[in-house]
Amino acid sequence: MIDILLVGAGVLGLVVAALSERLRRLPLSEPVLALVAGVLLGPAVTGVLDLRPVTEDSTWLHSATRALLAISVMSVALRYPFGAARSRLRPVLLLLAVAMPVMALVTAGLSALVLGVGLGTAALLGAALCPTDPVLASSVVTGGPAEEDLPERDRQVLSLESGANDGLALPLVLIAVALAGSETIGAAVLESLWQVLGAVALGAGIGWLGGRALAVGEEHGSTDTGPRLLFTAVLALTVLGLSGLVHVDGILAVFVAGLAFNLVSTGADRTDDAPMDEAVNRFLVLPMFVAFGAVLPWEAWVDLGWRGPALALAVLLLRRPPVLWLLRRPLRLGRPDALFLGWFGPIGVSAIFYLVLEAERLRLDPVVLAAGTLVVAVSTVVHGITSTPGRVLYRRATSSDAAVDQSPSRAR
Structure with missing residues (x-):
């Protein structure tokens, strides 16, 4: 099966490469194409x-999503100069400390209301589906068209939020697991503290060492561009492996390592990592979404009845857009910016990762994986096909606002 999967992803990669930048101007994204290909190749069709x-x-999905998320959050951490990332600290912290827990609560409440499940099951869905996915978010904020249509601040805030909240969602997931299982909340809090604080310490240390090692290599002329591009990917996987050995939050550790590496490495290092970022966003996601499309649980979705689509629609409309709208003043966002960032908070690989993590820790109610994967699939498709129209609408809205502000009547 792995050979067929690789061939399918490879053929799709050729299509993506051939379409190149034109694909970014179409109402499609690489994950959507891969998901459709997986459905066509999977048991549901051929x-x-x-x-x-x-x-x-779902056991294999844990390793696959964990590795993809590690490389993805590393690319996010290296996407912008460290000074630019630091300048966005206030809005990102607000999104992490306020918006993400509220999104988890809203999603849990919607799950209980629509599906009729208990507190534990609702909490598991709320925690797993709350983080903004860095893989899907990258397809919205990267590439030439995104740079033309969207302001740098919005792209940076969405990128950094999606990179950080993937790891910081773990405490919410651990508390949800405690609510749904036999573990105490106190034990979940203590484990969360160890996972988060240990991840920050490990990531900062290894990222600093990696940046210094590369800087020393450059001083002696022993590090060329090609090895530098692969070095950060290897660094991400190294931090991920070490995190597993000491049982800390691996995704958060990789993101912190990327920030530390960004801080101590040279400007050329960070700029040369842009091709890696593009490769992750456009090609590395393909095998994952082809495989995900092939394992979609159609029968379990049918068993959910109308409640499944209703939950997916409710989560997309109510999980994030109202929260960002209410926070637009503290975030210092204009109305078009609040609408855009509120809508484009996709649910993807990170949600799959946490759903599988919950399944490994508990004997899950089947509705958790069924409903969770349905929301992920719907988000992948809906956000994928609305990314280009959304950018165009944002550009028109901001252009109209600017024209009104500059009108003669306003000037008087």
Whole structure:
């Protein structure tokens, strides 16, 4: 099966490469194309990829999503100069400390209301679906069209939020697991403190060492551009492995390592990592979403009835847009910016990662994986096909506002 998966992703990669920047101007994204390809290759259509639904076998997804998220958050940490990232600290902290917990509570409440599940099951869905996905968010904020249509501040805030909240959602997930299982809240809080503080310490230390090692290599002329591009990916996987050995939050550790590396490495190092960022966003996601499309649990979705689509729609409309709208003044966002950032907070690989993590820790109610994967699939498609129209609408709205502000009547 792995060979068929790689061939399918490879062929799709050729299509993406051929379309190049034109794809970014179409109402499509690479994850959407890969998801559709996975459905066509999977048991639901042709059966070429004969994989069991995610509700029956999700163990391999943990390793796959963990590795992809590590490389993705590393690319986010290296996407902008460290000074630019630091200048966005206030809005990002506000999104992490206020918006993310509120999104978890809203999603949990919607799950309980629509699905009729108990507190524990609702909390598991709320925690897993609250983080903004860095893989899907990158397809919105990277590339030439995004740089033309969107202000740098919005792109940086969405990128940094999606990179940081993937790891910082872990405490919410651990508390949800405690609510749904036999573990105490106190034990979950203590584990969360160890996971987060240990991740920050480990990531900062290894990222600093990696940046210094690369700087020393450059001073002696022993580090060329090609090795530098791969070095950060290897650094991400190294931090991820060390995090697993000492049982700390690996995704957060990798993000912190990327920031530390960004801080101590040279400007040329950071700029040369842009091709890695593009490769992650456009090509590395393809095998993951092809596989995800092939294991979608269609029968479990049918069992949800109308409640499944209703939950997905409610989560997309109510989980994030109202929260960002209410926070627009503290975030210092104009109305178009609040609408854009409120809508484009996609749910993707990070949600799959946490859903599988919950399944490993508990004997889950089947509705958790069924409803969770449905929301992920809907978010992937809806946000993928609305990214280009959304950018165009944002550009027109801001252009109209600027024209009104500069009108003669306003000037008087």
